[in-house]
Amino acid sequence: xxxxxxxLVDKGASILLNISASPYSYGKRKExxxxxxxxxxxxKLPLAYVCSVGAHTDLVFDGASMCxxxxxxxxxxxxxxxEDFIIFDTKxxxxxxxxxxxxxxxxVLNALIFGVKEYxxxxxxxxxxxxxxxxxxxxxxxxxxxxxxGKQNVHVIMMPSEYSSEGSVTxxxxxxxxxxxxxxxxxxxxxxxxxxxxxxxxxxxDLNNITKENLQARVRGxxxxxxxxxxxxxxxxxxNKSEMSVGYCTLYGDMCGGLAVLADIYKTDVYRIANYxxxxxxxxxxxxxxxxxxxxxxxxxxxxxxxxxxxxxxxILKMYLEENKEYNEITEVIGDKKxxxxxxxxxxxxxxxRKQAAPALKVSRKAFGYxxxxxxxxxxxx
Numbered sequence: 001x002x003x004x005x006x007x008l009v010d011k012g013a014s015i016l017l018n019i020s021a022s023p024y025s026y027g028k029r030k031e032x033x034x035x036x037x038x039x040x041x042x043x044k045l046p047l048a049y050v051c052s053v054g055a056h057t058d059l060v061f062d063g064a065s066m067c068x069x070x071x072x073x074x075x076x077x078x079x080x081x082x083e084d085f086i087i088f089d090t091k092x093x094x095x096x097x098x099x100x101x102x103x104x105x106x107x108v109l110n111a112l113i114f115g116v117k118e119y120x121x122x123x124x125x126x127x128x129x130x131x132x133x134x135x136x137x138x139x140x141x142x143x144x145x146x147x148x149x150g151k152q153n154v155h156v157i158m159m160p161s162e163y164s165s166e167g168s169v170t171x172x173x174x175x176x177x178x179x180x181x182x183x184x185x186x187x188x189x190x191x192x193x194x195x196x197x198x199x200x201x202x203x204x205x206d207l208n209n210i211t212k213e214n215l216q217a218r219v220r221g222x223x224x225x226x227x228x229x230x231x232x233x234x235x236x237x238x239x240n241k242s243e244m245s246v247g248y249c250t251l252y253g254d255m256c257g258g259l260a261v262l263a264d265i266y267k268t269d270v271y272r273i274a275n276y277x278x279x280x281x282x283x284x285x286x287x288x289x290x291x292x293x294x295x296x297x298x299x300x301x302x303x304x305x306x307x308x309x310x311x312x313x314x315x316i317l318k319m320y321l322e323e324n325k326e327y328n329e330i331t332e333v334i335g336d337k338k339x340x341x342x343x344x345x346x347x348x349x350x351x352x353x354r355k356q357a358a359p360a361l362k363v364s365r366k367a368f369g370y371x372x373x374x375x376x377x378x379x380x381x382x
Contacts, residue, residue, distance in 0.1 A: 005039060006043075009043050013045065014090075015045060015047070016039070016040075016043070016045050016047040016048070017048050017050065018047065018048070018049045019050045020049060020052065021051075021052040022052075022061070023059040023060060023061060024059075024061060024111055024362070024363065025362065025363060025364050025365045026101075026104055026107055026108055026363060026364065027365075028365075029062070029064055029101040032049065032066065033068075036049055036068055036072075037068060037072035037073070039072075040068045040069065040072040041070075041071060041072040044071075046068065046090040046091075047066075047067070048065070048066075048067050049065055049067070051063050051064055051065045051078070053081065053082065054118055055114060055117075055118030055122075055361075056122075057119070057359050058115075058359040058360055058362050058367070058369055059362055060111050060114060060115045060118075060361060062080050062081055062111065062114075063078055063079060063083070064077055064078055064079070064080040064100075065077070065084065065086060066100075067086060069095075071093055073094075073095035074095055074098075074100070075089070075092050075093075075094065075095065075096065076096060077096065077098055080107075081113075081114040103276070104272065108265070108273060108363050109144070109273050109276065109277070111361070111363050112261055112262075112265075113144050113148050114148075116128075116148040116149075116236070116259065116261060116361070117148040119234075119258075119259050120148065123258075125233075125234040125258075126149070126153060127153045127154070127231070127232070127233045127234070128145040128148070128149055128153060128233060128234050128235075128236055129155045129156070129157065129224060129227055129233040129236070130142045130145055130155075130156045130157075130235075130238065131156070131157055131159060131220055131224050131235075131238065131254070132156035132158050132172045132183070133158075133168060133172070133238075134158075134165070134167060134169060134170075134171045134288065135168070135288065135291075135293065135294070136270055136274060136284075136288055136293065137239065137240050137262055137267075138156075138238040139171075139172075139175050139274070139284045139285075139288050140238075140262065140270055140273060140274055140277075140284065141236050141238045141262060142156055142175060142179065143175075143179065143277060143283065144261055145236060145261075146181060151179055151180045151181050154181045155181065155182045155183065155184075155227075155231075155233060156172070156176060156181060156183045156184075157183065157184045157186060157224060158172050158173075158184070158185045158186070159186055159187070159188045159219075159220045159223055160185070160187055160188070160189075161187070161188050161216055161296070161297075162189055163296045163298060163299060163301070164296050165296065167287060168296060169185070171287050171291075174287075175285055175288070178282075178283055184227075186223060188216060188219045188220055188223065191219050192215060192216055195215060195219070196212070212297075212298075213250075213298055214250045217250035217253030217295075217297065218250060218252055220253060221250075221252055221253045221256040228258075234257075234259065235256065235257040235258055236258070236259055236261050237254065237257035237258075237259065237260040237261070237263070237357070238254065238261065238262060239255060239263055239357075240263065240266065240270050241263055241264050241266045241267075241317070241360075241364075241368075242267040242268075242310055242313055242314055244353075244354060244360075244368060245317050245321065245346075245350075246307065246313070246317075246347060246350060247346055247349070247350030248295075248306060248307060249353065251353050251356060255353065255356070255357050255358070258358055259358055259359060259360075259361070260358040260360040261360075261361060263358075263360030263367075263368065264360050264361060264363050264364050264367040264368070265363065266314040266317065266318070267293070267313075267314060268310050268311055268314045269314075271289065274289055312334070312339075313343065315334070316339075316343045316344075317343070317347070319333065321347070321372065322364065322365055322366040327340060327344060351374050351378075352376045354368050355376060
């Protein structure tokens with residue numbers, strides 16, 4: 001293979017131009033700078049790296065174009081997540097002290113806000129609706145929605161059931177007041193009770209717990225999609241990457257919607273971003289941050305009834321999904337062979353859910369969808 005840069009240098013090029021449409025993932029901007037700096041030093045030419053800015057469905061293009069001197073120093077960097085104009089003095093060798101990339105929390109939050117805004121702009125959606133449960137994920141998605149389109153264009157629906165804690169409603173009301181958004185409070189219980197009464201006879205009055213739990217999630221999905229259809233609001237799905245990975249979500253229930261905002265964000269990272277948002281003042285109520293995660297679909301339910309602690313789960317998932325490590329390599333680190341086997345199996349068998357999920361904004365190196373194509377039907381693991 002020939003080196004295109006060397007060919008240009010040999011032909012007498014005086015500056016290198018790289019027009020790029022490279023989708024965003026955290027850490028990539030620093031890698032770009034390091035790679036381009038080496039290129040400039042080797043070829044002793046200044047370089048303008050022109051980055052696309054915008055979002056196309058699930059892909060976010062972050063802008064932040066860079067200009068480097070022939071010694072590899074960063075001379076200028078454009079704004080991230082918006083269009084910018086730079087005058088590049090190709091003879092300058094004065095390095096700027098600007099940070100190439102911010103913290104994980106800052107960058108990913110900005111990418112998600114930008115992705116939602118672009119998605120709505122390009123599809124001509126003016127308003128957003130979120131099912132607000134009183135949990136961490138829906139609270140973060142609501143905040144992102146407000147930052148993307150403004151508080152006047154965001155509506156939330158609380159949908160308590162007999163299993164909802166009092167705090168779920170009161171915590172939701174706190175964030176509604178803090179963000180200044182409109183809301184409805186509609187109990188799902190009458191519809192759930194009537195549905196159970198209607199269908200139970202078809203199953204000899206013997207419905208298992210999973211059926212009953214999923215029914216509640218699907219009734220909430222009906223409410224939200226009815227509002228979306230009737231009022232022309234885009235419904236944002238709120239599930240995170242940890243849940244999507246292991247199938248801890250309900251198809252045609254909490255998964256329904258037009259865009260999955262957090263589906264490339266692990267649960268532990270959801271908390272990191274929430275704490276970043278609250279760094280100067282409490283916007284997301286601390287009670288939401290502190291409470292044990294729960295779908296509240298059965299009495300006293302928590303996520304850890306089914307899953308290991310998220311710190312451990314996310315560690316396994318990152319090794320499997322992003323580092324391409326397999327069972328033996330992961331068990332060497334984790335130690336618990338049965339747990340690793342369970343989690344990897346859950347990831348594999350739940351591909352059918354992810355294939356039917358709303359598009360997810362990509363902010364990691366390996367997102368579901370375009371970044372990770374696996375068949376639903378496979379048997380490489382018993």
